[in-house]
Amino acid sequence: MDIRVGHGFDVHALADGLRLVLCGVEIEHTKGCVAHSDGDVAIHAICDSLLGALALGDIGKLFPDTDPQYKGIDSRKLLKHVVDTVNAKGYSISNIDCTIAMQRPKLRPHIDTMRERLAEVVGIDVDRISVKATTTERLGFEGREEGVSATAVTLLIKA
Numbered sequence: 134m135d136i137r138v139g140h141g142f143d144v145h146a147l148a149d150g151l152r153l154v155l156c157g158v159e160i161e162h163t164k165g166c167v168a169h170s171d172g173d174v175a176i177h178a179i180c181d182s183l184l185g186a187l188a189l190g191d192i193g194k195l196f197p198d199t200d201p202q203y204k205g206i207d208s209r210k211l212l213k214h215v216v217d218t219v220n221a222k223g224y225s226i227s228n229i230d231c232t233i234a235m236q237r238p239k240l241r242p243h244i245d246t247m248r249e250r251l252a253e254v255v256g257i258d259v260d261r262i263s264v265k266a267t268t269t270e271r272l273g274f275e276g277r278e279e280g281v282s283a284t285a286v287t288l289l290i291k292a
C-alpha cells in the first residue's frame with residue numbers, strides 16, 4: 134500500500150475592514166486577511182499539505198498571486214483543483230487535520246460549519262476532516278492580532 138503524508142503551513146496579515154474567510158466560512162470580525170485571493174489561510178495550508186504529500190510544489194507555484202485570474206478567488210476553487218489533481222494521480226484522501234492560530238474572534242462556534250464546507254469540496258466524510266483553533270496566548274503576530282497562521286496535515290492512500 135502506498136501511503137503519503139503531507140504538511141502545509143500558511144500565514145496572512147490581518148487588516149481592518151477586510152472579509153475574514155476561514156475554511157470557506159465568512160466570519161464576522163473587524164479584520165480580515167490581506168491577500169490576492171479571498172485570503173482563506175486554512176484552505177491554503179490544506180492545499181499545501183495535499184500538494185506536499187505528492188511532492189507537487191505549493192499553491193504559490195500552481196496559482197501565482199501575480200495572475201489576475203486568481204484576484205479575490207474563492208479558495209474553495211483552488212482546493213477543488215488540488216483535490217482533483219490528487220485524485221487524478223490515483224490517490225484518495227484518508228483524512229485532513231488543520232489547526233488555525235488566531236487570537237480573536239473565537240472560532241469554536243464555526244468549527245463544524247467549516248468541517249462541513251471542507252467535506253463538500255474535498256468529497257470525503259466530515260468525520261475525516263478535523264479543524265482546530267487555538268490562540269497563541271497573546272504571543273507572537275497571531276497573539277498581537279497582526280496575522281493568522283494555519284497548519285495542516287493530510288494522509289493520502291493510493292487506491
Ligand code: MG
Pocket residue numbers: 143144145173174177
Ligand atoms: Mg495564502
